[in-house]
Amino acid sequence: MDKSHRKSKKESIIAAGLQVFSQKGFHDARMEEIAVAAGIGKGTIYEYFSSKSQLFQEIMSISINSYYESLDIKNINELPFKERIQILLTGHLQYYIENKDLSRMVFWDVEIMDEELKEWSNKLRKDKQLLMTEIINQSIANGEIRPLNPRLLAYLIMGTFTSFWAPIAIDAEIIDPETTAEIITDIILNGIQP
Amino acid sequence: MDKSHRKSKKESIIAAGLQVFSQKGFHDARMEEIAVAAGIGKGTIYEYFSSKSQLFQEIMSISINSYYESLDIKNINELPFKERIQILLTGHLQYYIENKDLSRMVFWDVEIMDEELKEWSNKLRKDKQLLMTEIINQSIANGEIRPLNPRLLAYLIMGTFTSFWAPIAIDAEIIDPETTAEIITDIILNGIQP
Amino acid sequence: MDKSHRKSKKESIIAAGLQVFSQKGFHDARMEEIAVAAGIGKGTIYEYFSSKSQLFQEIMSISINSYYESLDIKNINELPFKERIQILLTGHLQYYIENKDLSRMVFWDVEIMDEELKEWSNKLRKDKQLLMTEIINQSIANGEIRPLNPRLLAYLIMGTFTSFWAPIAIDAEIIDPETTAEIITDIILNGIQP
Amino acid sequence: MDKSHRKSKKESIIAAGLQVFSQKGFHDARMEEIAVAAGIGKGTIYEYFSSKSQLFQEIMSISINSYYESLDIKNINELPFKERIQILLTGHLQYYIENKDLSRMVFWDVEIMDEELKEWSNKLRKDKQLLMTEIINQSIANGEIRPLNPRLLAYLIMGTFTSFWAPIAIDAEIIDPETTAEIITDIILNGIQP
């Protein structure tokens, strides 16, 4: 029997956990429910994960990595600032659309249990922040954008990114990532003055 | 027994709940702990609130109202767009600074229990969104700002507002609300092109 | 309502625990069963004891103390050796008869959980051993008994004490403590030679 | 596959069980741990033993038999009483010294699971008791020892035997079986009067 054709048991637990955790949140998710969703017995989860906490942590880790991978920012550095923002935002919106439930956990679940996971999550946020700040600094140096507080601009850009989650994931608003990214980038670049 | 006594008891429960909920989150907060923090017996909470959920909901409601009141947006409508944004953002940042723990609950806790509360919270968000959209529409009509998708601009502005929470509440960054709001408003108005 | 007339709740839990633990042993005893035996709810036990382990430990402690108190060895020091042994053995046998289930826990349950409790139980055993050794040393000094290894004599005497548990508690042998103690003491004093 | 291979596998399970059971006691011993100690798979134990209980029982049976065999009481009947007691006690002490962990199980673990095993263990105890009583009766008949309650003397002797377990197995006291047996026998024979 070809195992590769069937989801490995660990993978199906992760998939089930992803679904249940992102729908119910960490506390209201029941291990039993995850097991049922994975089509396995309760005890089997503990063959692959030592605890509910650890399962959640691993799922978070995978999810966040999947987000970064989805951005696919290989040679983004060579592009002009405008393109960069546009590409990043497009990817971000795409990710929201494709991972409605998941993205809640990834971008909004602050009430995480483990101190360790909390720190890790904060570090990730700061890293993202730093990356954006760097991009901005480069572009200021390039003369692409006018001199301004890079940290504050980074907040503006990343806050804008984040703000799309609720309309997409909760209100099920239909958004075209490409067009939306274009418009937002235009506003950021040119402002809103007539 | 006069009413002021009774009122103060309910208020002290709310104050205690505010403190405990915002520090530990809904799930990790214990009714006992809230009672102790309020200096009353466990059972007494149930004289004033029918359940943990309802207590949380009421506290959320109060907190969000306190936020709106803190913005003090009475005659904001008569001001030019720039001032409006600046005032709103200043107030918002001020609120973060003065209510670090609380603001997490108010702006970030999505993992709320009751379906009812969830809907209410979503409605609030949409109202805010709508309010901002309206302001934008007015200002476009006024000619204060150029014609652009008001919904997307609203996302940009409100996302920017929200993005300051983590640095202030988690990273304890020191931010001057006034100056910060000025810079951000300038970017929104004029863009970042050289 | 006069509380003193009713067993305090804690006492009834201890009594119930005593019964269940001594019948089933620590591992096979169920908290629920103890609660039922105490005529209370499961959760109530945890109002008085932090865990199953701690409940067991406290019961052991009480039981062993009750044994020592039952011996009532106040002014035993002034009696001749023969009387002392006889009185101690009589008391010991009496205790077995009156506390069949309990005595198993007190004298035989080696498979105890907590390292702490184990150490405490071992210390008690050694103390008993020491006490007996001292009595023997005194009596040798008195010339009441001939010079011999006091440690080994202590083992003999205390082993003899212990050996009555199984016949009394398990086989339900009927034994008259007074007469039995007399006979045993006679053997110890005079030996078995014709 | 020859039988010697199979036999060695069963033996290695027994050896592993012996080790784990005597170190941790029945309840805290894990089948997995026994399997690992035996160098085999968990499931394999069930090829040779129907359950944890049955494995324990078989190990107990073997252990107790090994104890009796270790006493090597072939033609002990022809010896005088003094020698018999001395030889039995020497062997007993020797067994304690050589089987510190095991002897706990064999002589002290009352908290056994199966009713069946409990009965078997009790029967063994009574048999030992009876054997000793018989020896005593013979010796009284012989005129080797004076007439006295044989049952009580048996308790004294066997209790003395048992009392050495704790000092040897727990306190790691160093004891010379031969000398110790001699002294104890002397006390039993001649008493402790000056």
Place this chain on the structure above:
DNA sequence: AATGAATGAGGATTCATTCAT
């Protein structure tokens, strides 16, 4: 009105045992 002792539903986790390979 206020209390806190009592409750028991609910849930994470363990581990002996099974069974497909």
Place this chain on the structure above:
DNA sequence: AATGAATGAATCCTCATTCAT
């Protein structure tokens, strides 16, 4: 015969809620 992945019954413990005082 040997295995170990899978299972789910069993159990401790928590904590929101109740209610007698």
